Amino acid sequence: MHELSIAQSIVDAVETRASECQATKVKSVRLRIGEANCIVTDSLTFCFEMLTSLEPLLSGAHLLIDFVPHQAWCDHCASEFPVQNFVAQCPTCAEWSNTIVSGTEFQILEMEIDAATNVAT
């Protein structure tokens, strides 16, 4: 279950950034996660909520996930197609593709915080 270690990394990163921003509360964290990372988002959310419940700064923070499908590009058909189980083979012409269009993303997009001073988040 690698979701727990991923959730821990996210919590650590968010906590560091929140401290830098002098946040008093983290209200939400938005992630972009590609399908190719094989992350079970329900499991990640569960781990995130468990870890944040132990941190006063992050307690009750919502985890928002933008899920990006795994897609590849076929040069032969000049079209995009979904990668099935890591097999990037075009369903139309059966050509193999080396061009992954999306699905490998993993980033913290944004976080919403309350700060002691009324600066913009």
Ligand SMILES: [Zn+2]
């Ligand atoms: Zn094709």
